[in-house]
Amino acid sequence: MRGPRLRPGDRVRVVSPATFPSAEWAEQVMDTLVGWGLRPELGKHALDQRGFLAGSDEDRLADLNAALRDPGVRAVVAAVGGAGAYRIVDGLDFAAVRADPKPVVGFSDITNLHLALWTATGVAGVHGSVGTGGRTDESCRRLLFEAEPITVQAEPSPVTVAGRATGILVGGNAGAVSNFLGAGLPRLDGVILCLEGPQNPHFDRMLWGMLRAGLLDGIRGVAVGDLIGLDPSVAEPGPDQAVAVIRTRLGGLGVPILGGLPFGHVADQVCLPVGVQATIDTDAGTLTAGAVVR
Structure with a gap:
């Protein structure tokens, strides 16, 4: 399954399903998305800190599912990887993904989400990151905005x-x-x-x-x-x-x-x-x- 390509003005949700980012890094991710003409929103618990995790399992899952369920959010970007995404895969709202597929962007520990989503729904995603510049950002932007190989x-x-x-x-x-x-x-x-x-x-x-x-x-x-x-x-x-x-x-x-x-x-x-x-x-x-x- 594939969601529609992104267009300028689309809303994108930045979440932390695993480890928490620094406030500075989260701002860099958000600035990159703004530079692409998008309207990024930071998940409610994206900057929470609880040990090595971005808040509790329940809060991280709630942020992610809220993004998957919101019809106005056209892509979901994981701020960082780290560890902990595997703890929430069983609570993902797969029905929402099937009803309204949208790409999830992330790598490292976010691979757990990609595997869970693909296994349950067949939805396509992006293994990578946003905010580092260079060909990383350019390849991510191209994958989200262009329906081309x-x-x-x-x-x-x-x-x-x-x-x-x-x-x-x-x-x-x-x-x-x-x-x-x-x-x-x-x-x-x-x-x-x-x-x-x-x-x-x-x-x-x-x-x-x-x-x-x-x-x-x-x-x-x-x-x-x-x-x-x-x-x-x-x-x-x-x-x-x-x-x-x-x-x-x-x-x-x-x-x-x-x-x-x-x-x-x-x-x-x-x-x-x-x-x-x-x-x-x-x-x-x-x-x-x-x-x-x-």
């Missing part, structure tokens, strides 16, 4: 396995994907799985668990983003170990793997549409994905 060029990567494949682009942060093992992640038949994020022993466990559970049976391909790594506390974290893990766990699937894509926890990332049909072509080094909006 997007092509992302990959850098040469040792993780690549040659081939070409088409399927529904699903995934995002590897840690968030692992949250859904045994918690509602369907088999990924016909999917191109996109992955980025912390490269540590947990990453290897996640891929092992998905393979053992049969979730990757019928997968069409894999698109790999940032492999810089987020967790320096584990032994020997880093891109080299991630490459070995991916080759060991996924190399035997017999599907194309396109590495070196500029999405995830990397400066000036490219925002990706998720929940839409996409094609990876390792000869061209490209990922081409359909429109998030109609």
